[in-house]
Amino acid sequence: MPELPEVETVARDLQRWVAGATIVDAAVHWDRTVRHPQPPERFVAEIGGATIRRVDRRAKTVLLHLEDGRVLTVALRMTGALIVTLPGTPEDPYARVVFSLADGRELRYRDVRKFGRIGLWPGGGLRGIGAGRGTRSRKVAEGSGRYRIGEVFSGHGPEPLARSFTLARFAARLAGRRAKLKALLLDQSFIAGVGNIYADEALWRARLHPLRTADTLDERDLRRLHRAIRQVLREGIANRGASFSDYVGADGEPGANAERLAVYRRTGQPCFRCGRRIERIVVGQRSTHYCPRCQREPVAPGA
């Protein structure tokens, strides 16, 4: 499940391997993977001849900045992967879009479950992203006009690893919120890039129960949570991401972070801090893993 650390790994790989490369052709094998422009034939016509200037990441989306200013976005969602292959590499039945590069290599978008989306957008408006209050995700639907790349992300919250994501700013964003911590961490308009794995890991590290509500946190809780979010994401990047089934880097290799996780998918196994068995509950339709001793139950109001 590509979250911030996994997407960052892919973007860094691609920056090393395809920055400067020219896309000479593209083949779309699953139409709905291409979100914009529509129809896919138009997408193919518009991407042909484009040269990749730089590759980076915003939230959980890979951004391939083209020389002419346009931006190719790849949202990996659940099972998406961007893999660079050498000439002669066998075809992949799960490759939904294949970009042919001028030097003979291919940049393949592989996606077993077809949730991922690729878009091509006019540049502009990226500056200042995440500086706003983080509204609910705006409607930037397929086929509904040509939004600039900045507008695609206008509804996203701040980047948790940015220097500007300070404790004060985090506290200000949390103020007045009464949602469960788990739900809040998964909300991309609150913070960009955290998914189910790193939400559970951050809460374990901060010793906070996933059902605690944001308005019950004191200053020390806030500080621990702010720190924990940044730590688990940085460690994930250092280990090239966590692989469970489908996630791989642009080299096609899985990351090493899955075996270093403290709670995610460790139900019934001992907590690394206290030895108590990790439990699994469902919060907002998402499986949630935590230590019942280290992460104490929320106290009912008025109890």
Place this chain on the structure above:
DNA sequence: ACGCCTACCTGCTTGC
């Protein structure tokens, strides 16, 4: 504005 729910997808695991 916010919290909650479902659809989108397919492969793997589980249970009978």
Place this chain on the structure above:
DNA sequence: TGCAAGCAGGTAGGCG
């Protein structure tokens, strides 16, 4: 062994 149900979860979009 076979087969169906359950599970995995990011996010658009709908509802109250």
